[in-house]
Amino acid sequence: MTGLRGTDEPLSALYDAALFDLDGVLYLQEDPIPQAPDGVAAARAAGMRIGFVTNNASRRAPTVVALLGRVGVKATEDEVVTAAQASAALLAEELPAGSAVLIVGAQGLADEVADVGLRPVRSADEKPAAVVQGFAKEVGWEQLAEAAVALRSGARWVATNRDFTIPSTRGPLPGNGSLVAVLTTALRREPDVIVGKPHPRLHQESVRRIGADRPLVVGDRLDTDIAGAVNGGADSLLVMTGVTDASGLLAARSGERPTYVAADLLSGLTEPHPAVPAGWTVTADGSGLVLGGAGSSLDALRALATAAWALPGADDDAWPGPSAVRADGAAAQEALDSLGL
Structure with a gap:
């Protein structure tokens, strides 16, 4: 893409579904972002199908719905698609039922693995067939050490995402990608699979679950949300409420350039996007x-x-x-x- 696309119609009228990233689009950690609830409501009022799509593997769908409710966004569990869900589904396709999977991450990730018929474990002594790694504040040396032992013994390595940072009201903080980098450094190898954005697996799972024909990906990060849309063949809206700043947008490479850009979610979905900005x-x-x-x-x-x-x-x-x-x-x-x- 060599430039932003223009349209005189609101995006809510051009696309049949909106796939919203969460942190940086709808909230910052757990603080609401202005105009975000009204933006989601406007999408619903226009008849768009809604998906809440996140690389965060620490929260299950009910927890995400509750958090969205606290920041003023109405959601249902079947609208939530997480990297933990997609990672568990991938492992279920690859491993026999009942196989042990070492969890590096939160209990929510372990529960998703259990829900697909696999056995979550926390020790390499359980001889896990795979390691699945997702972000959690409690991840530390002990979990990473167990993963290192399991991976050196031949376990498959699935990372829910490689976001090096997560947005916060205090600025970017270390994300799952930073923790994956610890093991990459120690083992001198890369994960076998990375499920979350920008890799296409999570986008494909989102489109399937939501039933979208012409989805619009809405995000705040070029390297995950927007690159994921490009990799999935979808149009995208970058909102300037999270990680990406103006300088980052100008420096975006072709695989990370959004179709549209907006100051916030509400204006991005309901106002025209001029092909030639006036003035x-x-x-x-x-x-x-x-x-x-x-x-x-x-x-x-x-x-x-x-x-x-x-x-x-x-x-x-x-x-x-x-x-x-x-x-x-x-x-x-x-x-x-x-x-x-």
Whole structure:
């Protein structure tokens, strides 16, 4: 994709389903994100099917529904699709019923494994056929050590996701990918399978469960949500309420570029997305960009992203970052300041 797509119709009218990421889109840890509940409600009112899709493997569907309820988002258990569910389903396809699976992660991950007819264990002495690793705050040296023993003995290694960070109100914190990296370093090998976004398994499971024909993936991360949509052949909406900032969007490579971008979920689903953002001009100046004109900061970001992705070398680390963007005029400088560029 060389630029953001435009439409005069709201996205809620163009797609039959919305597959929402959770942390960074609907809440930050357990703090609600403004406009998110109204955005989900608007999608429902427009007739969209709803999926709540998360790489987080520590919470089961009832817990996710309860958390969503606390931040003002109505949800049902059959709308929740987690990397833990998809990982357990994959293991059930590969292993005989009753096989031992070593759990690195929360009890919710163990329960998902048990629900598909496998036997969750916590010790490598149980001779597990596989190790499944998901994020949990309680994961520490003891769980990682048991996994190392099991993996060196030939167990299959399934990681629910490789998110190196998770968003929080205090900034990004270590995620499951950071814990996977501990074992990767110790064992000098990679997981056999990574189930969660951006890998297609979780997206395929979500589409199947929700029954979507034309889904829109909604997320806040380029490397998981948006790349997962690209890998799954789906369009995507990036909301600027979580991990990705303006500089990160301008630096996105072709496999991580969203179809649309919005400040928040409600406006992203209910307002038009201009193909040519009104009021702004962007010109290339050497390897950088010059923003001129006036208008909303979001439209400035749309214009800058399309221009940045068209620069020579935009896919090979040639983008030098926010220092390569400068303003022509006071209005443009104000927009760049508001975007952190």
